[in-house]
Amino acid sequence: MNLHIFDNESTLARAAARLIAARLRDEPRLVLGLPTGRTPIDVYAQLVAETAASRIDWSGVRSFNLDEFIGLPREHAASYRSFMWRHLFDHVNIRHEHAQFPDGMAADVEGECRRYDAAIRDAGGIDLQVLGIGGNGHVGFNEPAEELQAATHRVTLHADTRAANAGWFAGDVSQVPTEALSVGMASILMARQVLLLATGEEKAEAIAGAIEGGITTRLPASFLQLHSNATVMLDRAAASRLTRLEAAPAAPADRPAAP
Numbered sequence: 001m002n003l004h005i006f007d008n009e010s011t012l013a014r015a016a017a018r019l020i021a022a023r024l025r026d027e028p029r030l031v032l033g034l035p036t037g038r039t040p041i042d043v044y045a046q047l048v049a050e051t052a053a054s055r056i057d058w059s060g061v062r063s064f065n066l067d068e069f070i071g072l073p074r075e076h077a078a079s080y081r082s083f084m085w086r087h088l089f090d091h092v093n094i095r096h097e098h099a100q101f102p103d104g105m106a107a108d109v110e111g112e113c114r115r116y117d118a119a120i121r122d123a124g125g126i127d128l129q130v131l132g133i134g135g136n137g138h139v140g141f142n143e144p145a146e147e148l149q150a151a152t153h154r155v156t157l158h159a160d161t162r163a164a165n166a167g168w169f170a171g172d173v174s175q176v177p178t179e180a181l182s183v184g185m186a187s188i189l190m191a192r193q194v195l196l197l198a199t200g201e202e203k204a205e206a207i208a209g210a211i212e213g214g215i216t217t218r219l220p221a222s223f224l225q226l227h228s229n230a231t232v233m234l235d236r237a238a239a240s241r242l243t244r245l246e247a248a249p250a251a252p253a254d255r256p257a258a259p
């Protein structure tokens with residue numbers, strides 16, 4: 001794992017946006033895997049700025065979001081689809097049909113999961129998968145469990161995950177859906193490059209486990225240790241529980257990521 005530690009969220013966001021923008025400039029038909037959450041908001045804002053500054057053309061770009069709540073109408077302000085259009089897609093020239101989401105309103109949930117995996121496969125797989133991390137170590141909505149799923153699947157959200165998402169529902173956890181659709185570990189781990197982002201003290205324990213602990217289904221992000229091209233960008237707070245930083249010569253602490 002290539003580890004980069006930044007002084008604060010905004011330097012991290014700029015570096016992450018530069019990395020994504022560089023890939024977009026080089027590969028006009030890039031296939032992105034994208035997350036929602038608080039962490040990528042600044043990254044998307046910086047990416048919108050990079051897009052305007054260097055006229056990045058998104059017309060050939062395809063994007064697959066990691067997850068979506070079940071039972072939340074598409075137009076609901078807290079749907080992940082609404083989030084992505086608000087923070088990113090409305091501000092770049094991606095084609096509407098190229099911005100894909102698992103459909104949390106699908107009548108046939110199993111069929112929708114198969115459709116989504118087939119769509120990712122037909123696009124040639126994910127070139128660059130951007131990830132956040134849950135405080136419990138989840139990626140997408142792959143929650144800690146006895147077993148993880150490879151394919152897109154239906155998830156019952158953990159109570160702490162629902163609580164962490166309550167902010168999108170005016171703080172009312174009872175409004176947070178109990179279920180979601182999430183891509184599985186296969187489409188994440190088969191992505192050709194992974195970029196994991198984490199900020200804040202509340203992610204420090206999950207990050208320490210994911211990077212320095214054993215690989216376990218109890219901390220899904222730990223499987224990223226198996227990826228051959230994974231970059232991790234952290235702010236100081238999220239990196240605060242790492243113990244092997246000094247011993248890790250490959251960790252370019254304080255150095256911004258190369259574009």
Ligand code: GLP
Pocket residue numbers: 035036037038039040066067131132133134135139140141161165
């Ligand atoms: C959510 C999403 C994840 C996201 C994570 C962290 O529940 N399903 O894809 O990475 O939790 O979110 P945040 O960045 O708001 O902490």
